[in-house]
Amino acid sequence: MDGDIALADVERRLRAYGAALWGSDPPLRPLVGEGDPAALRPRFDADLVRLPAVWPSLDLYRAALAHVGAHRKFSRPWPAKGLKPLLTIVVSLVEDARVEHLAMRRLPGLRRLWAPFHRVEPSPSLMAADLLERLARALFDPGYRDGNAWIDKGQRRFFERPERWDDPEFSLRLGGDLAGDLGKTRVHINARGHRVDPAYRDDNAGLWLYDTSPEPPRDADDPLEAVRPEPVEGEGARRNGPPQASPSSAPLAVAETAALRPVARYPEWDHRIGLHRPDFVQVIEALPEHGPPLDAPADPRLVQRVRALVRHAVVGRPVRLRRQKDGDDLDLDACVAASAARRHGHVPDLRVYRRVRRHGRDLSVLLLLDASHSTNDSVEDGTVLDLERRSADLLAGALAAAGDRFALAAFRSDGREAVHWLPVKRFAEPYDAAARGRLAGLDGRWSTRMGAAIRHAGTTLAAQPTLRRLLLLVTDGEPSDIDCPDLRHLVEDARKAVRELAGRGIDVVCVALGGDPQTHHGIFGRRNVLPVDRVERLPEILPAVYVRLTG
Numbered sequence: 024m025d026g027d028i029a030l031a032d033v034e035r036r037l038r039a040y041g042a043a044l045w046g047s048d049p050p051l052r053p054l055v056g057e058g059d060p061a062a063l064r065p066r067f068d069a070d071l072v073r074l075p076a077v078w079p080s081l082d083l084y085r086a087a088l089a090h091v092g093a094h095r096k097f098s099r100p101w102p103a104k105g106l107k108p109l110l111t112i113v114v115s116l117v118e119d120a121r122v123e124h125l126a127m128r129r130l131p132g133l134r135r136l137w138a139p140f141h142r143v144e145p146s147p148s149l150m151a152a153d154l155l156e157r158l159a160r161a162l163f164d165p166g167y168r169d170g171n172a173w174i175d176k177g178q179r180r181f182f183e184r185p186e187r188w189d190d191p192e193f194s195l196r197l198g199g200d201l202a203g204d205l206g207k208t209r210v211h212i213n214a215r216g217h218r219v220d221p222a223y224r225d226d227n228a229g230l231w232l233y234d235t236s237p238e239p240p241r242d243a244d245d246p247l248e249a250v251r252p253e254p255v256e257g258e259g260a261r262r263n264g265p266p267q268a269s270p271s272s273a274p275l276a277v278a279e280t281a282a283l284r285p286v287a288r289y290p291e292w293d294h295r296i297g298l299h300r301p302d303f304v305q306v307i308e309a310l311p312e313h314g315p316p317l318d319a320p321a322d323p324r325l326v327q328r329v330r331a332l333v334r335h336a337v338v339g340r341p342v343r344l345r346r347q348k349d350g351d352d353l354d355l356d357a358c359v360a361a362s363a364a365r366r367h368g369h370v371p372d373l374r375v376y377r378r379v380r381r382h383g384r385d386l387s388v389l390l391l392l393d394a395s396h397s398t399n400d401s402v403e404d405g406t407v408l409d410l411e412r413r414s415a416d417l418l419a420g421a422l423a424a425a426g427d428r429f430a431l432a433a434f435r436s437d438g439r440e441a442v443h444w445l446p447v448k449r450f451a452e453p454y455d456a457a458a459r460g461r462l463a464g465l466d467g468r469w470s471t472r473m474g475a476a477i478r479h480a481g482t483t484l485a486a487q488p489t490l491r492r493l494l495l496l497v498t499d500g501e502p503s504d505i506d507c508p509d510l511r512h513l514v515e516d517a518r519k520a521v522r523e524l525a526g527r528g529i530d531v532v533c534v535a536l537g538g539d540p541q542t543h544h545g546i547f548g549r550r551n552v553l554p555v556d557r558v559e560r561l562p563e564i565l566p567a568v569y570v571r572l573t574g
C-alpha cells in the first residue's frame with residue numbers, strides 16, 4: 024500500500040494485528056514531531072506504544088508494531104546510568120536483532136515483513152551512521168557480506184551460537200565488545216541526533232532505565248560491569264599511542280565535558296560531485312585547560328630581536344599624500360596644473376610630489392596551530408607541539424607589545440561531528456597569564472580536518488574591521504580524519520576553503536613542518552606555503568615569517 028497513511032485511519036486494524044501476533048493489545052498513540060515524519064521512530068514503554076501520526080505505508084506500521092511486540096515479549100530494560108551513548112546505541116542494535124530472530128523462530132513469516140526495509144548495501148564509508156545501519160542488516164541477514172572488519176566480526180559472533188539468543192545478557196556482552204572496538208577507532212556518535220535504521224525499528228528508549236541507578240555488580244561476570252566505561256580513561260586516546268595509565272599522566276585539552284560547546288556548522292566540498300554538502304561538519308569550541316607556565320625563551324636576545332622586527336613591520340593602511348614639496352613620485356595632476364599655470368603667466372605651485380604614508384597598524388592576524396596526534400612526535404627539543412607552543416608564545420608576546428590585533432587558537436578533529444576549536448586568545452582578549460596558561464595546556468590528539476577549521480577561522484577574521492586579514496596556519500601534516508578513508512576528499516575540501524577565504528579578502532598562509540609539499544602547494548598555492556626544513560628552528564622562523572608577510 025503506497026501513499027501516506029494516517030495512524031488514526033488504521034489504528035483498529037493495527038491493534039487487531041498486534042493482538043494476533045503477540046496476544047496483547049497495548050494502546051496506540053500518535054507520535055508527533057517537527058520536520059520530516061519519515062525521520063520519526065516508534066517509541067514504547069510498559070504502557071503505551073507511540074507510532075508516527077503519518078507514515079508512508081501500512082506495511083511500515085505493521086513492521087514497527089511487530090518489532091515493538093518482540094521487544095515487549097523478549098526484552099527486559101537495563102539501567103543506563105553511567106553508560107556511554109555509544110555503548111547504549113550498539114547494545115540496543117544487537118538487542119533489536121536478537122528479539123527479531125526469536126520472533127522469527129515463532130513466526131517465520133515476519134522475515135518477509137521486515138526484510139524489504141533492510142536495503143543498505145556494502146560501502147567503504149566509515150561514518151558511524153553508515154556502519155550501524157550496515158551492522159543492522161548483517162545481524163538480520165546471515166547471507167549479507169559487508170567486507171568491513173568490525174561488521175564482519177559482529178555478524179560472525181552473533182550467528183556462531185544461536186542458542187545464546189535466549190539470554191538477554193547476550194546483547195550486553197556482544198554489544199559491549201563491539202562498542203569497545205568501535206570506540207578505539209574514534210568514530211564519533213552524535214547521540215542527540217542519532218536515528219535508528221531501518222525505519223520500522225523503535226528509538227530504543229524503552230530498553231533503558233534512565234532514572235534508576237544500576238544494580239551493584241554481583242560478581243566479576245556481571246555484563247553491565249563488563250561494558251561500563253572506566254572512569255579513569257580519557258576520551259582522547261591518542262592515535263596509535265599507548266593507553267594512558269591515569270588522567271594525571273598527561274594534560275587534558277578540555278577540562279570538563281561541559282566545556283564543549285557546538286558553535287557552528289559548515290559545508291564540506293565533495294570533489295566527486297562538484298558540490299558542497301551543506302551543514303556537513305560541526306565545529307565544537309573546547310576551552311583548553313590551564314597547563315604549567317611556559318618556560319621563558321632561553322635566549323633573551325631572541326625575544327628583543329623578535330619584538331623589534333614586529334614593531335617595525337609596516338602593516339598600516341597606506342595613505343597617499345598629494346601635492347607635497349618632496350616625495351618619492353611625481354603627482355601627475357599637480358604637474359599638469361603647474362604647467363598650465365606657467366603657460367598662462369601665473370606663478371605655479373611647486374608642490375608637485377606625492378608620497379605614501381601608513382597610519383597605524385591596520386592588520387588582524389589569526390595564528391592557528393595544528394593540535395592533532397601527530398604533533399606528539401618527538402624532535403630534538405621536545406615534541407612538535409612543544410615547539411609550536413613556544414613559537415606561538417614568542418610571536419604572541421611580540422604582537423601584544425606592538426599593539427597588533429591578533430587571535431590564537433588550535434584545532435583538531437574526531438570525525439565530522441566533532442571538529443574541535445580550542446581558543447587560546449580571542450581578538451578582544453589580552454595576551455595575559457590566563458592565555459599563556461591555555462596555550463601551555465594544549466595537547467595533541469586525533470586528526471586534522473583542515474577545511475572546517477579554515478572556514479571557522481575565516482568567519483572569525485571576517486568580523487575584524489581592518490584592511491588586511493591574515494590566517495597563519497602551522498601544521499605538521501596533511502588533512503585526514505577517522506571517518507574519511509578518501510584522503511583526497513579532505514585535501515580538496517581544504518583547497519576549496521582556502522579559495523573561499525581568498526574571495527573574502529583573507530590571506531591564508533601555511534607554515535609546513537612536514538607532510539607532502541605537493542599536497543600543501545595544491546591546497547594553499549606554492550607562494551603561500553613556507554616549509555620549515557628543521558622543526559627545531561620554528562621559534563626563530565615563525566616571527567620572521569610574520570614580518571615577511573606583513574612587510
